[in-house]
Amino acid sequence: MLRVDHLNAYYGQSHILHDIRLEVPSGRRTSVLGRNGAGKSTLLKSITNAGPRVEGEVSVNGSPLGQSAWYRRAKSGIALVPEDRRIFTHITVEENIELGRLGASADRPAIPVSQIYEWFPMLGPLKARLGGQLSGGQQQMLAVARAVASHPRVLLLDEPTEGLAPVIVEELAKIVAKICSELQITLLLVEQNIWFSRQTTDHVYLLGTGSIVFSGSWAEFDQDETIRNRHLAIA
Numbered sequence: 084m085l086r087v088d089h090l091n092a093y094y095g096q097s098h099i100l101h102d103i104r105l106e107v108p109s110g111r112r113t114s115v116l117g118r119n120g121a122g123k124s125t126l127l128k129s130i131t132n133a134g135p136r137v138e139g140e141v142s143v144n145g146s147p148l149g150q151s152a153w154y155r156r157a158k159s160g161i162a163l164v165p166e167d168r169r170i171f172t173h174i175t176v177e178e179n180i181e182l183g184r185l186g187a188s189a190d191r192p193a194i195p196v197s198q199i200y201e202w203f204p205m206l207g208p209l210k211a212r213l214g215g216q217l218s219g220g221q222q223q224m225l226a227v228a229r230a231v232a233s234h235p236r237v238l239l240l241d242e243p244t245e246g247l248a249p250v251i252v253e254e255l256a257k258i259v260a261k262i263c264s265e266l267q268i269t270l271l272l273v274e275q276n277i278w279f280s281r282q283t284t285d286h287v288y289l290l291g292t293g294s295i296v297f298s299g300s301w302a303e304f305d306q307d308e309t310i311r312n313r314h315l316a317i318a
């Protein structure tokens with residue numbers, strides 16, 4: 084289980100996240116929706132300890148992460164796919180995946196590259212191509228594949244659909260749902276694309292400006308028109 088308790092996050096004097104509490108049970112998949120600037124990326128960076136100053140507690144399977152550094156969190160099984168993807172542009176697709184595999188540990192052996200190509204059929208034919216020669220959609224697939232290759236316990240996805248063509252969004256939704264189910268990954272997705280979030284998760288939090296303003300199932304989310312109108316750009 085991923086648990087965030089009384090989390091406050093700051094950039095300098097700016098107090099960005101206020102008393103955030105959320106839980107994703109082991110092997111379950113949850114979305115955090117919110118407008119631009121609500122603090123979604125800051126939440127994921129707080130969970131990975133990669134950026135803001137953080138107060139409060141993050142724990143995985145009951146073990147508090149304390150002040151541990153981002154690379155220790157990665158090694159303990161928390162994988163982040165950042166909004167800007169950060170794939171290595173000067174090495175090949177396969178080398179990017181191999182780098183992801185280095186993040187595995189003894190109790191979670193790295194995923195074989197052949198399995199990655201089975202889950203991401205688009206990447207096999209591109210394995211010798213440099214990361215920088217890929218399209219945006221191909222780069223996003225590679226960024227998710229690299230994270231999955233480390234066999235994460237907890238996968239954090241930061242707006243993976245941003246800038247992607249609808250056909251790629253559909254493919255990515257199927258792939259993410261399938262892999263999370265097969266590997267029993269605990270997924271926390273931050274998104275503005277509600278369609279993608281519905282396809283891949285079964286619980287939703289809504290982040291207003293820095294605070295959680297809703298938590299529930301998709302059915303409950305659909306019933307709460309007021310909160311949707313107030314905190315999302317959609318009706």
Ligand SMILES: Nc1ncnc2c1ncn2[C@@H]1O[C@H](COP(=O)(O)OP(=O)(O)OP(=O)(O)O)[C@@H](O)[C@H]1O
Nearest residue numbers: 094097099117118119120121122123124125126166
């Ligand atoms: N490095 C930083 N230094 C100072 N302020 C920051 C920094 N990064 C983000 N912020 C501020 O924190 C707030 C939340 O930003 P964040 O990127 O977490 O929002 P978001 O919900 O992910 O939005 P988006 O969808 O635009 O990425 C914004 O007001 C933003 O200007």
